[in-house]
Amino acid sequence: xxxxxxxxxxxxxxxxxxxxxxxxxxxxxxxxxxxxxxxxxxxxxxxxxxxxxxxxxxxxxxxxxxxxxxxxxxxxxxxxxxxxxxxxxxxxxxxxxxxxxxxxxxxxxxxxxxxxxxxxxxxxxxxxxxxxxxxxxxxxxxxxxxxxxxxxxxxxxxxxxxxxxxxxxxxxxxxxxxxxxxxxxxxxxxxxxxxxxxxxxxxxxxxxxxxxxxxxxxxxxxxxxxxxxxxxxxxxxxxxxxxxxxxxxxxxxxxxxxxxxxxxxxxxxxxxxxxxxxxxxxxxxxxxxxxxxxxxxxxxxxxxxxxxxxxxxxxxxxxxxxxxxxxxxxxxxxxxxxxxxx
Amino acid sequence: xxxxxxxxxxxxxxxxxxxxxxxxxxxxxxxxxxxxxxxxxxxxxxxxxxxxxxxxxxxxxxxxxxxxxxxxxxxxxxxxxxxxxxxxxxxxxxxxxxxxxxxxxxxxxxxxxxxxxxxxxxxxxxxxxxxxxxxxxxxxxxxxxxxxxxxxxxxxxxxxxxxxxxxxxxxxxxxxxxxxxxxxxxxxxxxxxxxxxxxxxxxxxxxxxxxxxxxxxxxxxxxxxxxxxxxxxxxxxxxxxxxxxxxxxxxxxxxxxxxxxxxxxxxxxxxxxxxxxxxxxxxxxxxxxxxxxxxxxxxxxxxxxxxxxxxxxxxxxxxxxxxxxxxxxxxxxxxxxxxxxx
Numbered sequence: 001x002x003x004x005x006x007x008x009x010x011x012x013x014x015x016x017x018x019x020x021x022x023x024x025x026x027x028x029x030x031x032x033x034x035x036x037x038x039x040x041x042x043x044x045x046x047x048x049x050x051x052x053x054x055x056x057x058x059x060x061x062x063x064x065x066x067x068x069x070x071x072x073x074x075x076x077x078x079x080x081x082x083x084x085x086x087x088x089x090x091x092x093x094x095x096x097x098x099x100x101x102x103x104x105x106x107x108x109x110x111x112x113x114x115x116x117x118x119x120x121x122x123x124x125x126x127x128x129x130x131x132x133x134x135x136x137x138x139x140x141x142x143x144x145x146x147x148x149x150x151x152x153x154x155x156x157x158x159x160x161x162x163x164x165x166x167x168x169x170x171x172x173x174x175x176x177x178x179x180x181x182x183x184x185x186x187x188x189x190x191x192x193x194x195x196x197x198x199x200x201x202x203x204x205x206x207x208x209x210x211x212x213x214x215x216x217x218x219x220x221x222x223x224x225x226x227x228x229x230x231x232x233x234x235x236x237x238x239x240x241x242x243x244x245x246x247x248x249x250x251x252x253x254x255x256x257x258x259x260x261x262x263x264x265x266x267x268x269x270x271x272x273x274x275x276x277x278x279x280x281x282x283x284x285x286x287x288x289x290x291x292x293x294x295x296x297x298x299x300x301x302x303x304x305x306x307x308x309x310x311x312x313x314x315x316x317x318x319x320x321x322x323x324x325x326x327x328x329x330x331x332x333x334x335x336x337x338x339x340x341x342x
Numbered sequence: 343x344x345x346x347x348x349x350x351x352x353x354x355x356x357x358x359x360x361x362x363x364x365x366x367x368x369x370x371x372x373x374x375x376x377x378x379x380x381x382x383x384x385x386x387x388x389x390x391x392x393x394x395x396x397x398x399x400x401x402x403x404x405x406x407x408x409x410x411x412x413x414x415x416x417x418x419x420x421x422x423x424x425x426x427x428x429x430x431x432x433x434x435x436x437x438x439x440x441x442x443x444x445x446x447x448x449x450x451x452x453x454x455x456x457x458x459x460x461x462x463x464x465x466x467x468x469x470x471x472x473x474x475x476x477x478x479x480x481x482x483x484x485x486x487x488x489x490x491x492x493x494x495x496x497x498x499x500x501x502x503x504x505x506x507x508x509x510x511x512x513x514x515x516x517x518x519x520x521x522x523x524x525x526x527x528x529x530x531x532x533x534x535x536x537x538x539x540x541x542x543x544x545x546x547x548x549x550x551x552x553x554x555x556x557x558x559x560x561x562x563x564x565x566x567x568x569x570x571x572x573x574x575x576x577x578x579x580x581x582x583x584x585x586x587x588x589x590x591x592x593x594x595x596x597x598x599x600x601x602x603x604x605x606x607x608x609x610x611x612x613x614x615x616x617x618x619x620x621x622x623x624x625x626x627x628x629x630x631x632x633x634x635x636x637x638x639x640x641x642x643x644x645x646x647x648x649x650x651x652x653x654x655x656x657x658x659x660x661x662x663x664x665x666x667x668x669x670x671x672x673x674x675x676x677x678x679x680x681x682x683x684x
Binding site: 153169170178188189190192194196197199206207208215229230231234236238239247256276280295299300301302306308310 | 491492493495497511512515516518519520530531532534535536537538539541543544547548549550557570571572573574576578579580581585587589598617618620622624625626637638639640641642643644645648650652
């Protein structure tokens with residue numbers, strides 16, 4: 001891979017910091033590094049490979065000379081600054097929802113639809129964390145036996161809502177232990193020792209924004225625009241990594257043994273399925289791991305063509321930073337320049 | 343109701359204490375009260391309606407003169423001492439799994455199959471907490487539109503594993519906040535800031551004991567021995583009350599509006615379903631409540647005859663103590679003496 005000039009927009013956020021760490025961990029060939037954030041973070045310093053880098057203000061002229069820009073500062077910032085980055089000849093890997101459903105923007109999990117990367121037009125969208133983790137676990141089964149229907153219940157960690165939300169969970173747990181009053185600012189409900197329906201707006205169809213993203217983004221990545229998917233997205237008092245209980249309806253029967261063998265060979269998957277030791281995927285163990293952990297691989301007691309899975313994945317890594325860097329690795333292999341639209 | 347002579351076996355346990363509190367709260371007509379426990383609890387004193395009662399040792403001759411005995415000391419103790427209680431003319435409300443699947447023992451949630459109580463032969467079984475909460479929410483829908491299939495993912499609190507497990511969660515959260523090493527003794531995995539597959543043994547069919555109880559007990563209560571049910575039972579770091587994401591497949595379509603109207607009138611159900619305020623069932627709010635909270639009542643995006651629910655219920659109350667006292671209230675209305683088997 002040719003060394004790349006890299007910019008990170010939202011470098012001081014929960015995902016931005018993880019992108020830096022993953023670039024180090026993967027020994028990504030970084031020619032130059034520009035850390036961009038809002039005015040309030042300017043002056044802060046972040047380390048990359050032992051060297052300090054100053055955070056600069058995000059402005060439209062900041063992208064000159066960049067090859068790849070990671071955007072992780074929310075959809076509003078992406079809509080405002082991605083055009084400037086593209087105009088500067090930079091390929092954007094956008095972690096926000098801004099371009100995910102744009103028909104001209106590939107939405108990519110490399111293990112699932114890496115082939116779509118070649119069609120990019122200067123922007124590649126990184127999917128919603130829950131959809132990314134789901135798709136890594138379900139895609140190999142879909143390839144083998146055709147997934148006709150997905151029902152998924154999620155157990156989503158606080159850090160999915162950012163660093164402040166993770167801090168809120170820690171603060172609430174500490175105040176509870178000290179017998180103090182529990183305060184909240186980020187989440188609409190107490191998160192410590194509680195679970196609640198995902199804190200995004202509920203749409204007309206009765207599903208919240210997070211759930212509708214899971215449906216639409218999974219369909220787009222699977223190239224299956226009508227795939228029936230019914231999600232229930234729930235927050236749990238976990239700091240990091242999302243878990244998911246997944247029920248699949250298949251075109252043809254697949255035994256748990258066959259599914260286990262397929263998943264054991266699937267890229268990005270680690271099978272954690274030790275019934276004797278009662279050891280299955282857990283967010284604590286999946287935290288920090290690039291792979292999605294898959295276990296409780298078993299038949300669906302309610303459907304002969306069904307299969308059930310229990311999954312945990314680090315939503316800051318496979319659900320965000322790692323998937324973004326993985327896209328960048330693929331882009332660097334292909335070409336760092338945007339291609340013409342088809 | 344005629345005042346009843348009451349015994350509580352396992353009076354010092356998590357559920358035993360709750361039974362005492364519910365008897366007070368319901369102003370249950372208690373003529374006399376006997377608190378029984380293992381030798382190690384003898385000498386302890388518990389209060390009932392402001393008066394102290396000494397804990398006595400559980401022995402076979404302890405049940406003389408009792409009308410109703412609540413058993414909540416595990417299946418082994420129930421198997422050992424229930425025969426003595428029955429022989430003394432006492433009707434047993436058993437909270438353990440010992441007699442639940444016995445064809446001669448009714449397994450009862452009064453809102454679902456209260457009619458089965460009349461067939462008791464000296465013992466009535468109180469169902470598994472997860473099955474009890476599920477059945478209260480699903481039964482009214484089953485009556486209206488015929489439930490053909492149930493998929494359920496649970497979010498089960500620590501106290502479902504007893505008072506020591508609840509303490510373990512509190513201790514781990516406190517040690518985490520203090521930067522200390524986290525210890526565990528009750529659960530096989532860290533429960534604070536983590537979720538894991540239910541800590542019961544996984545059976546040959548790939549489902550753990552808790553999940554198999556949900557399947558078998560719901561079928562028995564619904565008088566639907568073949569009803570397809572696929573559960574995923576998960577522990578979450580919540581102190582009290584279980585939550586459940588439920589997907590139903592129905593004989594005929596039922597709109598969310600129709601389902602909401604049915605549930606609003608259903609006994610034992612409280613509809614908590616305010617999409618505008620993002621206010622849905624939560625274990626924190628369901629704790630201490632006798633009713634099962636039901637919300638996120640919506641169509642199943644993956645099935646035209648489907649319906650989805652999100653439920654929270656206090657597993658120490660509706661899932662244990664309150665259901666047991668409710669059974670006792672019904673028994674006291676019927677007769678306090680065992681009837682002959684049919």
